[in-house]
Amino acid sequence: MTDVLTVEDLHVTFGRGAGAASVLRGVSLRVAPGECVAVVGESGAGKSVLSRALLGLAGEGGSTATVTAARFDLAGQDARDLSQRRWRRLRGARVGLVMQDALGSLDPLRTVGAEVREALEAHPGRRRSRADRHEAVLTALADAGLDQPAVRAAQRSGDLSGGMRQRALIASAIVGSPDLLVLDEPTTALDATVAAGVLALLARLRDEGTAMILVSHDLRAVSRVADRVVVLRDGVVVEQGTTAQVLSAPAEAYAQRLVAAVPRGPKPPPATGGAPSSPDRPAALEGTGLRRTYPLPGGGALAAVDDVSLRLEHGRALGVVGESGSGKSTLARLLLAAERPDTGEVRRDGEPWSSLDERARRPLRRHVRLVPQDPLASTDPRLDVGAVLRDAITGVGRRPERGEVDSLLAQVLLGPEIAARRPRTLSGGQRQRVAIARALAADPDVLVCDEPVSALDVTVQAEILDLLRDLQVRRGLSLVLISHDLAVVRQVCDDVVVMKDGRVVEHGEVERVWADPAHPFTRALLAAGR
Amino acid sequence: MRGTARRLGVPGGVAAAVVALMLLAVVAPGVLAPGDPTAIDPAGAMQAPGWGVWFGTDESGRDVWTRVVHGASSSLGVGLAATAIGTGLALVLGFAAGLGPRWLDVGVARVVEVLYALPTMVLALLLVAVQGPGVAASVLAVGLATAPGYARILRARARTVAGSGYVAAARLEGRSGAWVLRRHVLPNSLWPLVAVVTLGIGQAVVWVAALSFIGLGAKPPSSEWGAMLNAGRLYLTTSWWLTVCPGLVITATAAALTVLGRRLGRVAS
Numbered sequence: 001m002t003d004v005l006t007v008e009d010l011h012v013t014f015g016r017g018a019g020a021a022s023v024l025r026g027v028s029l030r031v032a033p034g035e036c037v038a039v040v041g042e043s044g045a046g047k048s049v050l051s052r053a054l055l056g057l058a059g060e061g062g063s064t065a066t067v068t069a070a071r072f073d074l075a076g077q078d079a080r081d082l083s084q085r086r087w088r089r090l091r092g093a094r095v096g097l098v099m100q101d102a103l104g105s106l107d108p109l110r111t112v113g114a115e116v117r118e119a120l121e122a123h124p125g126r127r128r129s130r131a132d133r134h135e136a137v138l139t140a141l142a143d144a145g146l147d148q149p150a151v152r153a154a155q156r157s158g159d160l161s162g163g164m165r166q167r168a169l170i171a172s173a174i175v176g177s178p179d180l181l182v183l184d185e186p187t188t189a190l191d192a193t194v195a196a197g198v199l200a201l202l203a204r205l206r207d208e209g210t211a212m213i214l215v216s217h218d219l220r221a222v223s224r225v226a227d228r229v230v231v232l233r234d235g236v237v238v239e240q241g242t243t244a245q246v247l248s249a250p251a252e253a254y255a256q257r258l259v260a261a262v263p264r265g266p267k268p269p270p271a272t273g274g275a276p277s278s279p280d281r282p283a284a285l286e287g288t289g290l291r292r293t294y295p296l297p298g299g300g301a302l303a304a305v306d307d308v309s310l311r312l313e314h315g316r317a318l319g320v321v322g323e324s325g326s327g328k329s330t331l332a333r334l335l336l337a338a339e340r341p342d343t344g345e346v347r348r349d350g351e352p353w354s355s356l357d358e359r360a361r362r363p364l365r366r367h368v369r370l371v372p373q374d375p376l377a378s379t380d381p382r383l384d385v386g387a388v389l390r391d392a393i394t395g396v397g398r399r400p401e402r403g404e405v406d407s408l409l410a411q412v413l414l415g416p417e418i419a420a421r422r423p424r425t426l427s428g429g430q431r432q433r434v435a436i437a438r439a440l441a442a443d444p445d446v447l448v449c450d451e452p453v454s455a456l457d458v459t460v461q462a463e464i465l466d467l468l469r470d471l472q473v474r475r476g477l478s479l480v481l482i483s484h485d486l487a488v489v490r491q492v493c494d495d496v497v498v499m500k501d502g503r504v505v506e507h508g509e510v511e512r513v514w515a516d517p518a519h520p521f522t523r524a525l526l527a528a529g530r
Numbered sequence: 531m532r533g534t535a536r537r538l539g540v541p542g543g544v545a546a547a548v549v550a551l552m553l554l555a556v557v558a559p560g561v562l563a564p565g566d567p568t569a570i571d572p573a574g575a576m577q578a579p580g581w582g583v584w585f586g587t588d589e590s591g592r593d594v595w596t597r598v599v600h601g602a603s604s605s606l607g608v609g610l611a612a613t614a615i616g617t618g619l620a621l622v623l624g625f626a627a628g629l630g631p632r633w634l635d636v637g638v639a640r641v642v643e644v645l646y647a648l649p650t651m652v653l654a655l656l657l658v659a660v661q662g663p664g665v666a667a668s669v670l671a672v673g674l675a676t677a678p679g680y681a682r683i684l685r686a687r688a689r690t691v692a693g694s695g696y697v698a699a700a701r702l703e704g705r706s707g708a709w710v711l712r713r714h715v716l717p718n719s720l721w722p723l724v725a726v727v728t729l730g731i732g733q734a735v736v737w738v739a740a741l742s743f744i745g746l747g748a749k750p751p752s753s754e755w756g757a758m759l760n761a762g763r764l765y766l767t768t769s770w771w772l773t774v775c776p777g778l779v780i781t782a783t784a785a786a787l788t789v790l791g792r793r794l795g796r797v798a799s
Contacts, residue, residue: 338702365704377695380714382721391713395703442703 004179004211005031005054008071012049012058012235016066023049024235029213031180036202036212038226038243040219040258042457043428046235047215051184054213055097056087075179093123096173098166100185105169106157113137113153116172123176140175144168145201162324163194170201180211187221191323192484196528199224217457219262220487220529223247231255261462263487266511267469267494282350284446284478285312285335285368289344292330304330305341306502312446317472317479319489319510321525322499328482331499332450335480336370337361349445366396366442373451375435379423385409385434386419392441408437412467429460436467440475447471448480453488465491486529490514498522542793548786555602563599567592567753579771586771588762594771598779601753606783608669608747608754609735615673616734617680617727624684629692629715638685642678650675650737658746665754668747672737676730683726687719694718725795732787739780755780 012024023046031037041047049065052058056079058065072079075094082090091097096119099105106115116137120128128136141149144167157165166186173181183202187195203225206212216222222229222243229246231239231254239246239255250256290308293301305327312318312335322328333339335346337354346354348367356364372378379388386405393400406416412433423431432452439447449468453461469492472479483489489496490510498506498519505519517523538546555562571591579586585594627638648656654671661667691697692715700710735755741747742756743763750761755776762772 336702338698362704362706365702370699370702372695372699374695378699380696380718382717391700392703395700395705 002076003030003032003073004075005029005213006071006073007054007069010050010053010069010072011067012046012053013066014064016064022235024053027232027235027237029230029237031211031213033179033211034206034209035228036206036214036226038214038216038222038229039232040216040222040229041232042217042258042459044234045232047217047232048184050232051097051182051213051215054180054182055091055095056082056084057097089123092119092173092176092178094178095180095182096176096178098169098173098181098183098186100188103157103162103165106165108156108158111154111156112141112160112168112171115157115168116140116153116175119172119175136175137171140171141168143174143205144171145197146171161194162190163197166190166198167201170198174205174210178210180213181205182213182215184215185217186214188216188218192528193323193524195221196224219247219259219458231258257459261459263462263465263485263491265491266514267491281314282347283311284314285346285348285353285480286310286350287331287335287341287344287346287354290331290334290341290346291343292327292334292339292341303502305334307344308499308502308504309344310497310504310507312478312480314445314478315472315476316495317469317481317493319486319493319496320480320482320499321484321486321489321496323484323525325501326499327502328499329450330502332370332448332480332482336368336448337365338370363397367444368446368448369439369442369444371432371435371439371447371449371452373454375431376423378435381422381424384420384422385426388423388434388438389419389441392438396442408441409434411440411471412437427460428456429463432456432460432464433467436464436471440471444477446478446480448482450482451484452481454484461488468492486514486525498525538790538793538797541789545786545789545793548782549790552602552606552783552786555599556606559600559602563593563596565593565596567597567600569593576765576769578769579775585775586769588769588772589765594758594775597753597758598755598776601755601758601776604665604748604752604754605735605739605756605780606731608665608738609672609731612669612672612734612738613676613727613731615670616676616730617723619673619677620680620684623677623681625688625719627681628685628688628719629711635685638681642681645674645678648675651741654741654746663746663749665748668738668741671741672734675737676734680723680726680730684719684723687722688715691715691718722795725791725797727791728794729788729791732784732791735787736780736784 007027007029010024010027011022013020013022015021027050029037039047039050049058053067058067069080074090077090106112117133120133120136137153138149141152146152146164146167152160152164152168157168160168187198190198199221202212202214206225214222214226226243228240229243230237231246231252233254239250239252246255247259250259288309290305291303292305293303296302308331310318320328320331334341334354337346341354345352348364353361389405389408390400393404405419409416409418414430414433414437418426418430418434423434426434452468453464456464465488468479471477479492481489481492493510496507496510496513497504498513498521500521506513506517506522513522514526517526569592571587573591574587575589575591577583577587583593583595585598587593623638623642627635650672653675654668657667657671697710697714700714738747739756739759742754743760745760748754748757750757758776759773762769762776765772
């Protein structure tokens with residue numbers, strides 16, 4: 001059978017002359033019908049540019065792109081010198097694109113049915129009757145795994161959940177029954193259990209004969225669907241082969257690092273910094289019967305955290321795992337005393353914490369520090385890293401000593417030259433290190449880390465997790481790690497709490513929960529992550 | 531500092547130079563025009579612009595160039611004073627609405643809306659009717675008219691900063707509200723205003739000149755630019771330079787301040 005897509009020596013360059021940036025340099029790719037090829041790599045590798053270039057869209061979005069290739073055959077046509085008009089005829093009919101941002105890709109004012117139908121109507125050559133088109137839309141929605149397609153077709157994107165939106169987007173890509181489907185990070189914004197469903201859908205479409213290019217940074221997602229994997233780095237294919245081959249025995253050094261960085265396995269020794277819970281010492285943080293509700297628009301209230309009790313022992317690391325909306329971030333805010341619980345109490349070291357007056361709590365805040373999910377938003381854009389760290393030191397009533405900023409940076413494995421930089425000029429991993437250094441400046445007992453690695457590339461993520469583990473042992477810190485990813489928690493934590501709909505459905509030692517999950521939701525979460 | 535200069539670019543540099551020249555005319559008019567702006571010379575009246583009389587002379591033989599330079603202090607000064615009143619009022623209203631309790635926000639919003647609804651000229655007429663014509667009335671009118679715009683910008687900005695992640699982070703680090711206000715909220719709210727205010731001075735100069743032109747501000751013997759326009763209006767058909775020259779200076783001032791404000795705005799962001 002002939003390949004749906006054959007690309008040889010594809011180059012994409014933005015800009016001209018001296019300022020030209022070469023994003024893809026000699027990429028070759030082929031996809032057969034019924035085959036799923038995954039393109040993996042870290043941010044900046046050129047994955048998204050590749051997926052756009054395959055649809056003749058590389059130049060969209062402002063900057064002009066120069067695309068050259070030795071061969072670029074798409075669905076039996078030479079696509080190298082296609083006019084925009086010819087490209088439009090190809091898109092949707094022969095090749096479909098599914099983007100990462102399902103919310104942004106759907107018009108909030110139009111029904112899902114209208115969005116999907118539009119993909120059909122864009123191709124006048126295949127004009128069919130109105131009833132036929134409607135039928136095709138419903139079939140596509142059903143094929144994309146949406147229950148009650150007739151109901152969904154009449155709804156708008158705001159009425160749908162994230163997973164349903166992604167499915168609607170896939171429906172609009174497959175309604176024209178294209179030969180090739182290009183998916184750019186289709187599951188990145190989704191919860192693990194939802195993503196598992198979408199991946200299963202992709203596997204089914206592939207088995208039914210659709211050729212697919214799956215662009216992703218998530219190697220675990222890739223391993224479930226892809227037949228072959230292409231590893232992209234700085235616009236160059238550094239390794240390709242069958243999925244099993246690349247993911248289990250990568251040959252090239254970068255591919256090896258990428259695969260090794262995927263969090264797997266238990267927490268490496270020394271397993272625990274602190275002693276196992278001793279009954280006579282009060283917990284570093286202890287919440288009892290915590291409940292926090294938010295009023296909903298149009299009356300009623302949502303219990304974001306509902307009757308949650310937990311103990312964080314000194315020197316131990318506690319993971320809080322759950323999907324979006326499970327209340328784990330609200331729980332973090334309660335532990336930090338950023339918010340007051342409606343009922344229940346948080347005690348720190350056996351002393352009152354959440355019930356204190358803010359004025360009385362202020363001097364104690366140095367003991368409990370936050371490592372935020374988005375370190376960039378947490379720093380004043382006017383200040384450089386040195387000023388941020390000096391503020392953190394003076395914040396606990398000390399004068400910064402000579403070289404103290406440098407030594408803080410050294411603790412998070414950053415050089416002293418970082419002090420003069422603004423956070424927005426740093427990479428994601430460097431920013432997160434600065435955020436950790438900032439928290440350490442107060443010499444705290446407890447670090448509350450809210451999704452500290454979810455925005456980071458997998459190799460950077462592994463480094464940050466290493467750092468957290470190391471700091472916990474070296475400084476005897478107690479750690480709360482909020483994450484949607486049980487595998488991440490397993491790398492760092494001793495104990496885990498699994499949350500769903502504001503309640504704790506399971507808690508215990510990580511390895512126990514990992515090996516023998518008691519609650520069905522924990523089992524689903526584990527199955528989705530494997 | 532050098533980075534800022536580079537980011538101003540050539541148009542920004544030219545604008546900054548023009549503004550600097552204007553400021554020199556305000557501070558030391560004698561340097562640019564050593565003569566006496568009120569010295570009359572009936573023999574040399576109504577001279578067209580030429581060598582030594584750059585902007586010509588008026589019906590009493592006064593040198594227009596000298597008068598324009600010496601008028602800078604009243605025109606620009608009035609523009610600055612009006613903007614100062616506007617921003618001063620806006621600082622109070624904007625921060626009260628942006629950082630204060632909800633009822634205050636709602637209350638201030640009503641005041642700002644009412645001020646917005648009245649056109650500058652109507653407001654000026656109202657004030658002149660109360661106070662009688664003069665420089666003070668026109669300054670107050672333009673100040674009041676510009677305040678709601680600045681207040682809205684400040685309110686929005688203060689709210690954004692107060693709700694930002696870095697303010698939340700500072701509070702969680704145990705910082706007091708006053709410290710956060712001083713360290714984060716004030717600088718981050720005020721810096722974007724610098725650019726807008728620079729733009730606003732140019733506009734205020736034009737408005738104050740317009741008020742003088744229709745006889746509600748400075749009176750004709752004064753060398754305020756709008757008043758000069760008004761006085762020269764009678765001779766528009768015979769002696770164009772009496773209106774064109776001060777008019778060009780007003781335009782140049784407003785344009786330079788606008789360009790500079792835009793550039794500063796870009797540097798700020």
